[in-house]
Amino acid sequence: MLNTAFTNIFRDELPVYKLKKRLLHGREKSFLTTKDSSNKLKVSLLLLIARIDKLSEKDQELTSYLWLSLSWKDDTLKWNPSSYGNITTFTTTHDTLWIPEMIIRNTKEQPIDIGLEQKRRVRVFSDGSVSWSTAMIVRTHCDIDMTNFPWDVQVCHVEFSTMTYQKDIQYVPAYNEVSRQAFKKNPQWNLIKTKLRTYDMFIKIGDHNGTGTVAYATFILARQSRYYTMIIVVPSFVIIIVTGFTLLLPFKSGEKVSLNITVLLSYTMLLILMSSIMPENSLNFPILALHLVLNMIMSGIILISTVCHQRLYFTSPDKPLPKMIDPIALVYLSQIWNFVTCSKTKPPLNNMNSKVSSSLSVTDAVNEYEENSAQDKSKNENVEEEDAIQLHEKKVQKGISILENYYFVFYMLLFFIYITVVFSNIARSPGAHGIDDKIHFSPAYDKEI
CATH class of the missing domain: 2.70.170.10 (Neurotransmitter-gated ion-channel ligand-binding domain)
Incomplete structure (x- = not known):
């Protein structure tokens, strides 16, 4: 105490x-x-x-x-x-x-x-x-x-x-x-x-x-950005290039539809990955995500066109071909393609038409020669039917091939346009030129002390 x-x-x-x-x-x-x-x-x-x-x-x-x-x-x-x-x-x-x-x-x-x-x-x-x-x-x-x-x-x-x-x-x-x-x-x-x-x-x-x-x-x-460049940007551009090259896959391979579906799933996975990062608003949508969505739409269009082409390929020869694959239209498209690619002009359709006329003249001769033979006539009709089917398949295959060449050129052109837009926007971003341009203050604070 x-x-x-x-x-x-x-x-x-x-x-x-x-x-x-x-x-x-x-x-x-x-x-x-x-x-x-x-x-x-x-x-x-x-x-x-x-x-x-x-x-x-x-x-x-x-x-x-x-x-x-x-x-x-x-x-x-x-x-x-x-x-x-x-x-x-x-x-x-x-x-x-x-x-x-x-x-x-x-x-x-x-x-x-x-x-x-x-x-x-x-x-x-x-x-x-x-x-x-x-x-x-x-x-x-x-x-x-x-x-x-x-x-x-x-x-x-x-x-x-x-x-x-x-x-x-x-x-x-x-x-x-x-x-x-x-x-x-x-x-x-x-x-x-x-x-x-x-x-x-x-x-x-x-x-x-x-x-x-x-x-x-x-x-x-x-x-x-290195992490996101490796897991999002690089894979997205690889998938975009693969999407374009699906058009060059041989039509008879039967893998075009499955490959396009795989590409669509890849786009979906990338968008899901980006959505897990982005805020849930529509004010500022990433250019990269917009780029992926547009290419996903293009991939969907390619898938739809592939399904239509396959349906057309297996259509009966009796049905008329669409105007896009009409022999006259294909002649002009083929000539333009050969001129652009500097390749020799080939007259596939003329050969087909000559083959048709030739097959028809042979058929007339056979019909005249074997009028009295019902069995031979039946065989001859089978030959005509096979020739017609082969001619139909060749026309469709040739038409689809020419159209897909044009699709490929158009798609790659869009790809380079997208690339230019993406990197030009990045180059104009505040981080590239000066961050002071992006600093803004609330309009409520109207007088600096």
Whole structure:
């Protein structure tokens, strides 16, 4: 008992305790105390980013680990160091002094007062300066733009403001950017640039109008695209090329339909993989996904045309051929194809027609020669029927071959157009020329301090 009393007496005689007692005893810590109430209290804001834990595209959420430091000046906390054993600074608990109210406006969690929730110690200096620091993991909303995925650049913000002291506090950034001195690299995102700015926000409380300060921390992140290039981009372009070459597969192989169905399934798997990453909105659709959808449609058209060609191939010779495979049309298409490919002109259809006329003249001669033989006539009719079937198959096969050559050229032309569009959009992306063009602020913050 005597020991405790002696300790308390000895402690009270220490300069630091005398100083704390004079400055903090009976002090009202629930509201702002300042000698000059006509001007706003300037609070210096220092922000440091230690790491980026996650940027969820699907949830449009940034999870980051930040260090926050606030500094302000309170004239009621000044003292003369020589009167207190040359003490120039001391620390005290957070509940003994007023701490500026600060909330994160765009948090994905329940908004809280950081100063009250983060129970950190406060450091006071002899000139009246007060410093308070804390570290925290924050989850904030981030508008994701997936247009140039996987070569995209994302701009995320963390907004700090006060709810109660909008007209009394003015946040001033200590530096124009968020410090990255202790930043730990993220395996998926590169932190290219940071900015820290404060803006005036118009405030109306009842009949009173005014402005409050919002601190705006901006993080510009570029995706490390190597992983997605290997698992999405390269396979997608390989499948696109394979889709075109299915047109060159021999018609009689019987594998064209099954191969096209396999290609369609491959497109579906790639789109499912991309949908697991993308946010569920229609504002920013990736160019790569659009490219896959268009090529999936082309693959479906090729599959439908293959089925139609097979149906046509096995159609009865008695039915007339479509105009696309009409001998006269095929002559012109074949001549154009031979001219483009610099190959010798072959008259397949003329040979077929001469074969038809030849077979017909032979048939007439046989009919005249064996008019009296019913058995020979029956054989002759079978020969005519076989010749007609062979002629029909050759016409259809030749027509389909020419048409599919044109399909192949058209498809590859579209393929190169798609490639040009994809890479031109990537080249025009903010990450290629300058990320400042993509940094935008809310129109509510109309006046920079």
